[in-house]
Amino acid sequence: xxxxxxxxxxxxxxxxxxxxxxxxxxxxxxxxxxxxxxxxxxxxxxxxxxxxxxxxxxxxxxxxxxxxxxxxxxxxxxxxxxxxxxxxxxxxxxxxxxxxxxxxxxxxxxxxxxxxxxxxxxxxxxxxxxxxxxxxxxxxxxxxxxxxxxxxxxxxxxxxxxxxxxxxxxxxxxxxxxxxxxxxxxxxxxxxxxxxxxxxxxxxxxxxxxxxxxxxxxxxxxxxxxxxxxxxxxxxxxxxxxxxxxxxxxxxxxxxxxxxxxxxxxxxxxxxxxxxxxxxxxxxxxxxxxxxxxxxxxxxxxxxxxxxxxxxxxxxxxxxxxxxxxxxxxxxxxxxxxxxxxxxxxxxxxxxxxxxxxxxxxxxxxxxxxxxxxxxxxxxxxxxxxxxxxxxxxxxxxxxxxxxxxxxxxxxxxxxxxxxxxxxxxxxxxxxxxxxxxxxxxxxxxxxxxxxxxxxxxxxxxxxxxxxxxxxxxxxxxxxxxxx
Amino acid sequence: xxxxxxxxxxxxxxxxxxxxxxxxxxxxxxxxxxxxxxxxxxxxxxxxxxxxxxxxxxxxxxxxxxxxxxxxxxxxxxxxxxxxxxxxxxxxxxxxxxxxxxxxxxxxxxxxxxxxxxxxxxxxxxxxxxxxxxxxxxxxxxxxxxxxxxxxxxxxxxxxxxxxxxxxxxxxxxxxxxxxxxxxxxxxxxxxxxxxxxxxxxxxxxxxxxxxxxxxxxxxxxxxxxxxxxxxxxxxxxxxxxxxxxxxxxxxxxxxxxxxxxxxxxxxxxxxxxxxxxxxxxxxxxxxxxxxxxxxxxxxxxxxxxxxxxxxxxxxxxxxxxxxxxxxxxxxxxxxxxxxxxxxxxxxxxxxxxxxxxxxxxxxxxxxxxxxxxxxxxxxxxxxxxxxxxxxxxxxxxxxxxxxxxxxxxxxxxxxxxxxxxxxxxxxxxxxxxxxxxxxxxxxxxxxxxxxxxxxxxxxxxxxxxxxxxxxxxxxxxxxxxxx
Numbered sequence: 001x002x003x004x005x006x007x008x009x010x011x012x013x014x015x016x017x018x019x020x021x022x023x024x025x026x027x028x029x030x031x032x033x034x035x036x037x038x039x040x041x042x043x044x045x046x047x048x049x050x051x052x053x054x055x056x057x058x059x060x061x062x063x064x065x066x067x068x069x070x071x072x073x074x075x076x077x078x079x080x081x082x083x084x085x086x087x088x089x090x091x092x093x094x095x096x097x098x099x100x101x102x103x104x105x106x107x108x109x110x111x112x113x114x115x116x117x118x119x120x121x122x123x124x125x126x127x128x129x130x131x132x133x134x135x136x137x138x139x140x141x142x143x144x145x146x147x148x149x150x151x152x153x154x155x156x157x158x159x160x161x162x163x164x165x166x167x168x169x170x171x172x173x174x175x176x177x178x179x180x181x182x183x184x185x186x187x188x189x190x191x192x193x194x195x196x197x198x199x200x201x202x203x204x205x206x207x208x209x210x211x212x213x214x215x216x217x218x219x220x221x222x223x224x225x226x227x228x229x230x231x232x233x234x235x236x237x238x239x240x241x242x243x244x245x246x247x248x249x250x251x252x253x254x255x256x257x258x259x260x261x262x263x264x265x266x267x268x269x270x271x272x273x274x275x276x277x278x279x280x281x282x283x284x285x286x287x288x289x290x291x292x293x294x295x296x297x298x299x300x301x302x303x304x305x306x307x308x309x310x311x312x313x314x315x316x317x318x319x320x321x322x323x324x325x326x327x328x329x330x331x332x333x334x335x336x337x338x339x340x341x342x343x344x345x346x347x348x349x350x351x352x353x354x355x356x357x358x359x360x361x362x363x364x365x366x367x368x369x370x371x372x373x374x375x376x377x378x379x380x381x382x383x384x385x386x387x388x389x390x391x392x393x394x395x396x397x398x399x400x401x402x403x404x405x406x407x408x409x410x411x412x413x414x415x416x417x418x419x420x421x422x423x424x425x426x427x428x429x430x431x432x433x434x435x436x437x438x439x440x441x442x443x444x445x446x447x448x449x450x451x452x453x454x455x456x457x458x459x460x461x462x463x464x465x466x467x468x469x470x471x472x473x474x475x476x477x478x479x480x481x482x483x484x
Numbered sequence: 485x486x487x488x489x490x491x492x493x494x495x496x497x498x499x500x501x502x503x504x505x506x507x508x509x510x511x512x513x514x515x516x517x518x519x520x521x522x523x524x525x526x527x528x529x530x531x532x533x534x535x536x537x538x539x540x541x542x543x544x545x546x547x548x549x550x551x552x553x554x555x556x557x558x559x560x561x562x563x564x565x566x567x568x569x570x571x572x573x574x575x576x577x578x579x580x581x582x583x584x585x586x587x588x589x590x591x592x593x594x595x596x597x598x599x600x601x602x603x604x605x606x607x608x609x610x611x612x613x614x615x616x617x618x619x620x621x622x623x624x625x626x627x628x629x630x631x632x633x634x635x636x637x638x639x640x641x642x643x644x645x646x647x648x649x650x651x652x653x654x655x656x657x658x659x660x661x662x663x664x665x666x667x668x669x670x671x672x673x674x675x676x677x678x679x680x681x682x683x684x685x686x687x688x689x690x691x692x693x694x695x696x697x698x699x700x701x702x703x704x705x706x707x708x709x710x711x712x713x714x715x716x717x718x719x720x721x722x723x724x725x726x727x728x729x730x731x732x733x734x735x736x737x738x739x740x741x742x743x744x745x746x747x748x749x750x751x752x753x754x755x756x757x758x759x760x761x762x763x764x765x766x767x768x769x770x771x772x773x774x775x776x777x778x779x780x781x782x783x784x785x786x787x788x789x790x791x792x793x794x795x796x797x798x799x800x801x802x803x804x805x806x807x808x809x810x811x812x813x814x815x816x817x818x819x820x821x822x823x824x825x826x827x828x829x830x831x832x833x834x835x836x837x838x839x840x841x842x843x844x845x846x847x848x849x850x851x852x853x854x855x856x857x858x859x860x861x862x863x864x865x866x867x868x869x870x871x872x873x874x875x876x877x878x879x880x881x882x883x884x885x886x887x888x889x890x891x892x893x894x895x896x897x898x899x900x901x902x903x904x905x906x907x908x909x910x911x912x913x914x915x916x917x918x919x920x921x922x923x924x925x926x927x928x929x930x931x932x933x934x935x936x937x938x939x940x941x942x943x944x945x946x947x948x949x950x951x952x953x954x955x956x957x958x959x960x961x962x963x964x965x966x967x968x
Contacts, residue, residue: 205933211914217929226934239938240965244930280931282966285939286959349941352914353933422906426944430695430836445701446728447764449689449837450710454723455769457833459943460910460954470944475770481724482766 049476051328051379051389051440052179052370059374060179063171064098071095075104075164075360077126080341082108083141083159083264085304085314087297087333091168094335097369100183102362105291105343106162108264109202109358112225115270116200116242117360120191124360127162128265130253137162140264142303142413153256157263158413159306161293161315165339167367172336175372177380178296180327180338180365185289187345188360189232199232201239201345201359204247206261209354210463223247223261225268226279228357230287230345238284239345239357245273285346289361290322292342295386299332300405301413306341308416308467311403313386317356317462318397318471319347326389328380331369338367349471351462379440385432392477396436397461398429398470416466425470429458433472441479451478533960535812535863535873535924536663536854543858544663547655548582555579559588559648559844561610564825566592567625567643567748569788569798571781571817575652578819581853584667586846589775589827590646592748593686593842596709599754600684600726601844604675608844611646612749614737621646624748626787626897637740641747642897643790645777645799649823651851656820659856661864662780664811664822664849669773671829672844673716683716685723685829685843688731690745693838694947707731707745709752710763712841714771714829722768723829723841729757769830773845774806776826779870783816784889785897790825792900792951795887797870801840801946802881802955803831804874812864812871815853822851833955835946863924869916876961880920881945882913882954900950909954913942917956925963935962 052060071093073079079092095101106124110117118124129136135154143149143156150156172178187199205211205224212221226244249259252266295314298304309316313329321327329336340363347356375381385402388395400420401407408415433456437448455478461469536544555577557563563576579585590608594601602608613620619638627633627640634640656662671683687710689695696705710728733743736750779798782788793800797813805811813820824847831840859865869886872879884904885891892899917940921932939962945953 203934203938205930205937209933209937210910211918211933211936214911214915215929216918224930224934226930228938241931241934244934246930280927280935282963283935283939284962284965285935286962346938348937348939349943350910351937352940352942353937355937357938422910422944423947426694426834426906426947427698431698434695434700443764445699446689446708446710447725449693449695450687450708450725450728451764451767451769452695453689453693453832453835453837453839454687454712454830454841455767455832456836457943458836459833459941460906463907463910478768478770479766481768 051394053378056370056374056378060097060368060370063369063371065096069096069099071099071101073101073103073164073167075106075123075127075162077129077136080106080127080137080162080164081339082137082139082162083155083157083306085163085295085297085306085339086302087299087337088302089166089297089337091166091335091337094168094170095367096170097367100364100366101167102364103164103340104188104362105164105340106360107201107343107358108160108162109204109355110360111265111267112202112204113200113227114267115192116190116195116227120193130265130267132253142305150262151256152258152263153252153254160264161306161341163293163306163339163341166297166337168335168337169367169369172331172369173334173372174299174332176331177370177375177383178329178331178336178338179368179370180294180329181368182321182323182325182363183366184364185323186362187230187232187289188362197231197233199230199359200242201228201230201357202226203228203353203357204261204355205353206355208464210350210352228285228345230359237287239287240284241280243275243277244279245275248272285357288319288322288346290319290344291340291361291363292317292344292356294321294327294338294340296329296331297333297337298405304405305413307465308404309397309399309465309469310405310467311385315342315465316386316397316469317347317351317465318388318395319344320388320390320395324391328383328387328389330384350460351464354464382439393473393475394436395471395473396429396432398425398427398432398472399467400424400428401467402428404467420466420468422460422463422468422470425468426458429470429472433474534810535878537862540854540858540862544581544852544854547853547855549580553580553583555583555585557585557587557648557651559590559607559611559646561613561620564590564611564621564646564648565823566621566623566646567639567641567790569647569779569781569790569823570786571783571821572786573650573781573821575650575819575821578652578654579851580654581851584848584850585651586848587648587824588672588846589648589824590844591685591827591842592644592646593688593839594844595749595751596686596688597684597711598751599676600674600679600711604677614749614751616737626789634746635740636742636747637736637738644748645790645825647777647790647823647825650781650821652819652821653851653853656815656853657818657856658783658816660815661854661859661867662813662815662820662822663852663854664778664813665852666805666807666809666847667850668848669807670846671714671716671773672846681715681717683714683843684726685712685714685841686710687712687837687841688745688839689837690839692948694834694836712769712829714843721771723771724768725764727759727761728763729759732756769841772803772806772830774803774828775824775845775847776801776828776840778805778811778822778824780813780815781817781821782889788889789897791949792888793881793883793949793953794889794951795869799826799949800870800881800953801831801835801949802872802879803828804872804879808875810873812867812873814868834944835948838948866923877957877959878920879955879957880913880916882909882911882916882956883951884908884912885951886912888951904950904952906944906947906952906954909952910942913954913956917958
């Protein structure tokens with residue numbers, strides 16, 4: 001259960017050596033790439049039209065050390081926080097603007113099939129450790145530690161994602177904007193020799209899904225887990241179903257019975273479920289590896305449920321937040337405090353049944369800080385929402401409530417679950433896209449509204465994360481003819 | 485004002501010759517193409533995986549004459565119905581299954597700039613004719629002819645689209661499915677010599693838009709028309725803004741003042757508006773020529789407002805319903821009674837401000853009837869919603885109310901405007917996609933729900949047509965590995 005981080009482990013020294021060796025190997029592979037060598041930053045930026053102009057790049061570089069550093073943040077019981085964001089969390093790593101960091105992200109659904117997704121994986125084993133006496137990570141969610149609300153367990157599962165971090169970005173202050181470049185995303189292969197070369201993910205059709213009260217076949221109001229297989233060698237761009245099973249009441253190691261999927265990381269006893277193999281025969285799900293959760297700590301509360309997305313990002317659940325994409329987030333607290341979690345192999349717009357193909361991934365990021373003082377007159381001035389840039393598109397993310405913590409008052413964290421609608425999220429996405437076009441592109445309101453109507457596509461990001469989401473997509477080439 | 489169809493016109497013979505000459509020219513051009521020659525039908529079907537299998541094709545061909553006919557339906561005051569569908573309309577043309585038909589569709593916004601979109605165009609002039617004594621097409625909308633509700637004009641503008649048709653498909657009966665293949669779509673160039681080679685469209689940011697109560701600059705609650713220019717020669721795949729203007733009260737030729745855009749086809753007196761040129765400078769709107777309205781007559785009512793889409797199609801407003809796409813509609817009345825209107829040069833998903841780039845287009849269609857008796861066990865069995873097939877995707881269209889005429893009772897046609905939400909449309913789209921996957925693809929409900937969640941994208945089609953729309957998109961290649 002020790003991944004080189006538990007000094008009480010009898011084999012601590014051995015595990016530590018293994019872990020460091022592994023880390024070194026990854027580090028060396030990475031250093032061979034062009035990204036971390038001199039000029040790497042410039043090369044990345046030159047790939048397409050970006051919100052970040054050369055002038056902005058130069059301004060940002062003034063706050064960066066001349067040498068880029070590379071960091072690796074493994075996912076272990078010590079480096080993750082489960083189910084919440086907090087501005088009070090101790091940083092796991094402190095980095096400079098411009099640095100690169102590989103962050104391991106573990107899916108919080110790995111215990112749906114521990115054989116495939118945990119066994120033999122020291123990091124995952126340390127996080128998921130749960131005996132009758134001990135949990136590797138006790139708090140799961142932003143709720144009370146004594147489970148006095150629902151009796152589910154510490155943190156009450158009010159928030160479910162295993163988040164790795166936070167990363168402290170030196171010099172980041174409220175009002176700044178953090179640019180997060182997603183350099184690479186790779187599936188975390190199964191460490192069980194039986195499944196070498198494969199990675200796995202779990203899709204839970206759960207009680208919080210949009211479909212749940214609307215089933216047409218019996219038994220009604222069932223929850224169903226579908227385990228998907230992903231090729232970890234990178235040769236196949238699709239996932240396929242391995243099997244599914246209906247959730248049965250699961251008794252956790254502390255003796256609490258979970259009739260529904262109400263607490264993250266409950267080990268599923270496969271002796272109690274009926275696995276249906278041969279399902280979705282021949283069906284190939286296009287993979288879209290991405291991170292459901294990338295977020296900074298919000299300033300409004302000490303403990304924030306990881307489920308509803310908000311102005312500092314978090315659980316946006318947009319499958320476009322994958323390799324090659326760049327996110328921009330407003331910084332709300334000193335250091336920014338970036339965490340990454342909820343890795344997905346794939347998801348459709350809406351994430352209808354409650355979850356994606358939840359599948360552990362490793363991500364490599366470059367983090368670039370844009371200081372508030374440098375933002376006047378730029379595309380990032382006054383950015384107070386999370387914005388996505390891909391090679392060909394810009395996207396804004398609308399939520400039912402743009403900043404639900406500030407808007408809904410003291411009970412925001414519970415009220416948000418009953419107040420959302422797609423209509424509200426569309427309203428917010430419209431307003432954000434209008435803001436983007438007026439502020440960043442200098443259009444009048446009439447120009448912006450016409451362009452939004454004839455050239456912007458609105459899609460449903462998710463309807464399962466408390467604060468529902470709609471994204472608005474605008475193609476960059478719409479501006480190809482605009483005079484400089 | 486005569487396009488060769490008004491025997492009282494002093495120049496009737498001349499106009500008739502001109503019209504026929506033009507029609508013949510188009511007909512000859514068309515006949516040169518491969519589509520109408522022997523084997524054309526088969527060639528079209530072979531382009532990709534289709535819902536229509538070779539067996540279904542063969543079954544359909546039994547109901548088709550051995551020779552295909554080609555028809556041309558011009559848009560004139562005599563061939564259009566404005567603002568409504570009706571099962572009682574006299575067909576404009578009667579065709580056999582398998583036949584081809586070119587249908588001219590006129591935008592109902594042409595009078596926003598008659599100089600560019602009507603002048604010199606005999607068909608458009610005949611439709612838009614409106615003097616103090618006479619209208620080319622009196623009824624505009626499904627409302628009362630005496631305008632006793634709002635005083636706007638005949639039909640009250642309860643329905644706005646100029647619909648060309650209906651086309652009667654011989655042998656079509658309730659329970660059958662009509663396959664509508666969109667073979668070609670072309671912009672209708674300006675007939676004003678001053679604008680040769682160009683086509684134009686109008687985008688109205690109107691009182692029924694999603695943005696209207698949410699403006700941030702003054703004057704609040706303004707309506708704005710933006711005129712776009714489209715290259716009619718086909719060399720440029722983008723539209724650009726020509727100018728915009730704020731709507732001012734317009735007095736129609738009968739003396740009714742229209743303070744807002746409340747009645748279709750009111751001529752805008754450009755002496756009363758301020759044209760702003762040089763707007764959206766350099767911005768290129770990707771063109772997506774398509775028909776906002778393609779629909780069959782519903783059976784539920786005699787006069788049906790053309791605005792809310794429903795189970796027989798109509799005003800779906802999905803920009804993917806363009807060249808190369810195929811729509812499938814359930815037939816509700818004898819002959820099907822297909823009409824086409826609301827042509828668009830482009831639109832984004834949501835059509836946020838109320839309209840697209842409303843731009844007259846000519847479409848060429850092949851209509852293929854699938855008889856109910858042939859549908860058992862096929863992908864089209866029990867199809868009771870309009871379905872779209874593109875080269876790479878299948879789409880279902882969800883509405884706030886799948887069949888609002890049946891669901892909302894006697895006041896359906898007014899109630900629909902206050903009862904819609906995106907949430908309801910998403911619910912309907914989910915149910916239809918589940919139906920498609922279970923019925924057509926033979927999946928269990930659990931398989932369908934998981935696949936919908938991880939492989940289907942939900943987008944917002946429109947929020948401005950009374951019955952709001954959400955589409956669900958599934959890629960065909962997801963099924964590439966399914967055993968035959």
